[in-house]
Amino acid sequence: MAKRIDARNLNIYYGKFLAVADVDFTIAPRSVTAFIGPSGCGKSTVLRTINRMHEVIAGATVQGELLLDGEDIYGADVDPVNVRRTIGMVFQRPNPFPTMSIYDNVAAGLKLQASRMKRSDLDVVVEKSLRAANLWDEVKDRLAKPGAGLSGGQQQRLCIARAIAVEPQVLLMDEPCSALDPISTLAIEDLIQSLKQKYTIVIVTHNMQQAARVSERTAFFNLAGVGKPGQLVEIDDTQKIFSNPRERRTEDYISGRFG
Amino acid sequence: MTSLTVPGPLAATPGSGWRKTKDRIATTVIYACVLVALVPLVWLLWTVVSRGLRGITGDGWFTGSQRGLTYRDAGGGALHAIVGTLEQVALCTVISVPIALLVAIYLVEYGRGPLARATTFMVDILTGIPSIVAALFIYAVFVTSFSGQRAGWLVSLALVMLMIPVVVRTTEEMLRLVPNELREASYALGVPKWKTIVKIVLPTAMSGIMTGIVLGVARVAGETAPLLVLVGYSPNDNNNLFSGPQGSLPGMIKDQFGNLGSTTILRGGHKVSVHYAADRMWAAALTLILLVMALNLLARLIASRSKVSS
Numbered sequence: 001m002a003k004r005i006d007a008r009n010l011n012i013y014y015g016k017f018l019a020v021a022d023v024d025f026t027i028a029p030r031s032v033t034a035f036i037g038p039s040g041c042g043k044s045t046v047l048r049t050i051n052r053m054h055e056v057i058a059g060a061t062v063q064g065e066l067l068l069d070g071e072d073i074y075g076a077d078v079d080p081v082n083v084r085r086t087i088g089m090v091f092q093r094p095n096p097f098p099t100m101s102i103y104d105n106v107a108a109g110l111k112l113q114a115s116r117m118k119r120s121d122l123d124v125v126v127e128k129s130l131r132a133a134n135l136w137d138e139v140k141d142r143l144a145k146p147g148a149g150l151s152g153g154q155q156q157r158l159c160i161a162r163a164i165a166v167e168p169q170v171l172l173m174d175e176p177c178s179a180l181d182p183i184s185t186l187a188i189e190d191l192i193q194s195l196k197q198k199y200t201i202v203i204v205t206h207n208m209q210q211a212a213r214v215s216e217r218t219a220f221f222n223l224a225g226v227g228k229p230g231q232l233v234e235i236d237d238t239q240k241i242f243s244n245p246r247e248r249r250t251e252d253y254i255s256g257r258f259g
Numbered sequence: 260m261t262s263l264t265v266p267g268p269l270a271a272t273p274g275s276g277w278r279k280t281k282d283r284i285a286t287t288v289i290y291a292c293v294l295v296a297l298v299p300l301v302w303l304l305w306t307v308v309s310r311g312l313r314g315i316t317g318d319g320w321f322t323g324s325q326r327g328l329t330y331r332d333a334g335g336g337a338l339h340a341i342v343g344t345l346e347q348v349a350l351c352t353v354i355s356v357p358i359a360l361l362v363a364i365y366l367v368e369y370g371r372g373p374l375a376r377a378t379t380f381m382v383d384i385l386t387g388i389p390s391i392v393a394a395l396f397i398y399a400v401f402v403t404s405f406s407g408q409r410a411g412w413l414v415s416l417a418l419v420m421l422m423i424p425v426v427v428r429t430t431e432e433m434l435r436l437v438p439n440e441l442r443e444a445s446y447a448l449g450v451p452k453w454k455t456i457v458k459i460v461l462p463t464a465m466s467g468i469m470t471g472i473v474l475g476v477a478r479v480a481g482e483t484a485p486l487l488v489l490v491g492y493s494p495n496d497n498n499n500l501f502s503g504p505q506g507s508l509p510g511m512i513k514d515q516f517g518n519l520g521s522t523t524i525l526r527g528g529h530k531v532s533v534h535y536a537a538d539r540m541w542a543a544a545l546t547l548i549l550l551v552m553a554l555n556l557l558a559r560l561i562a563s564r565s566k567v568s569s
Contacts, residue, residue: 056446058371085449095440099462109448112458159444166448 002029002200003069003086003169005050010064012045012054019045021229023064025219032196034211034238035204037221038253042230043204046221047172050202051087052080068170085113088168092175094155096147096162103143105158106130109166125165133161134191153184160191164199171195173203177210189214208254212242220250307545314542315549324506325494330520330536337539337546339496339506343411344550346500347490347507348480350415351422356472358419359426366427367434368456386424393420394485402489409490411500414507417485422475429471433464466562473558477551483509508547515540 010023020042027033035043048054049062052073066073073083096105106126110117117125126143130136135157139150147158156176163171173192177185192201192214205211211218219235234247245251314320315337323336362382366375397417401407437460445455461468486492492510497503515536523530 051447053443053447056443081449081451083449084447089447091440091444091447093440095438095444097441097444097459097463099459099465108445109450112445112448112450112454162444162448 002198004029005170005200005202006065006067006070007046008065008067010046010049010062010066012042012049013061013063014057015059018229020221021224021231023232025232025235027200027202027217029200030196030198031217032192032201032203032215033217033219033235034215035202035219035221036206036208036211036253037230037233038223039206040230041221041223043219043221044174045230046232047174047202047204048089050170050172051089052083053089055080085109085166086168087170087172088163088166089172090156090160090163090174090176093179094152094159096150096155096158098146098148100147101144102139102147102150102158105147106161106165108162113166129161129165132164132191132195133157134187134194135161151184153180153187156180156184156188157191160188160195164195168199170200170202173201175204175206178206185210208242212238218242220245220247220253222249222253304548307541307548310538310541311543311545314538315545317542320542320546324496325511325514325539326496328494330515330518330534331522333533333535335539337508337511337543339494340508340511340543341546341550342496342498343505343507343510344480344547346498347411347414347418347505348476350412350500351418351479352472352476354415355419355422355426355475359423359475360430360468362423362427363430363434364456364461366431368452368460382424382427385420386428388420389484390417390421390482391484391488393417394488396420397485398488408502409504410502411490411505413489414485415500417489418479418482421482422479425475425478426471429474430464430468433467433471434460436467437463466559469558469562473551473555476554480551480554481509481547483513486510487513508543508550511543512540512547515543 005025005027007023007025010020011018012020012023023046035047037043045054049066050073054060054062062074068083068086072078073087097108100108103126104111106129107122110122110125127136127140130139135154138154139145139158147155150158156179160171160176177188180188189210192203195201203211203214215238217235218238218241220233220241221230222233223229224231233249234241234245236246240246241250242254245254317334319334319336321336321341322338323334324339325335325337326339328335362378366378369375370378394414394417397413397420401413401416402409407413441459441463442455445459446452450458486507486509490507490510491504492514493504493506494511494514495506497505499505518536519534519540520536521532521534523532525531
């Protein structure tokens, strides 16, 4: 059920400003791909175009093709709501719904997608999702308590549980560990390893060790120059990127010579 | 050997005495301002409570009307006025709240460009409209043009024009306080925009919206000009919002104020002068304050129940 993503000649605009130019890549199903690069190079922007979250911002547009198993998600008859049901997202800062309990947070996607489910079926999904997010044992006795009462790391795992409860085929993660301590980070990284059995995962990270630890493929983004759009410098196997990259710029970034 | 202590970088410097003095002056001024602001408020509450308490604890205050009573007669109740005010404010709230919520949602979640700017501008103007102007407008439309009869529901319509801008403004503020991350989290789950607003944004802002509605109710419950123009005042029971003069608490206050006078009675063998109308006026004022307070508490209760306590 995990799906493959192809980007072809992707140009991403904010209004008239070209933010990211000419991006091509292929992401295999059931793999973890890391997007790395200096701040402002457009890696988060590219990530957000993959589930059409990009266009939530006023004036943001995309040119080119983004194919999910060959189907253009920017096609004229494609409903962005359906795209987002298929491609889930976890954000930089944990953002559980403050008015909802832990249970309701996990069930939110299903409940709000208008599918009427029996309570017993919902119970099963909630438990399965929380187990998959390695959070079940910590919260099983307080499912009715507010999700905002958990620690930051637990909240982020709650958000992951919420994202996978709707059974997406791709999971996008926008710096999911940048607000977390090392122990919570480790928990999330372990989680990514187990999630990739089922999902195609794309993760944006500023932490190069993290990219090296969790991903099979790494894409390096950079600005073409001051005031110029961001671009994809290269995408390759993580091992190759970190040991023997094709591009000099990649090597400079990874070895800490700039950025 | 004598050791000289050298003043370290943290020791008091010549300027720091003056800085502490400034701090004390500023603190004193701020506390004084708080007191000055509190004095009239406490004074007002004390006056209304001390003068109105006798009236509202009297027999039949919450069950009787003022039918046939003059300033020479004791007793009587305020039920006719409480019912009138509650009915008029309730109809006004039922009309205003949905409109105001939708306007605020439009402005925050959808509004772009000239239409949104025009709406904001109109709401601003509406905020500044004096209640007598709103009353005259309703009179001109419904009584003069459509030759309708003066009645309670026309008061409600005039109050709608005063309540909508208050509720729009506060709701708008509250919706803007809802973090964008929550909307994005909901979109990313594949939840459509309208459902995100109904199920995520509104519940998150609910307690603030409730406060805004209560502010709006408090604003209109004490309005007097629309009553004078659009319904008049009746000391009798009239529960019909759509026909005839109707009592109301502000109307009753004004009515008693217009008939102030003292009368002499015998009490324990002595002639004493009593002010029945004045007592009833203060009692009606206290009743109005209590009514708004009760609505406030009710709204807070509803708001706190609609939200998971954290």
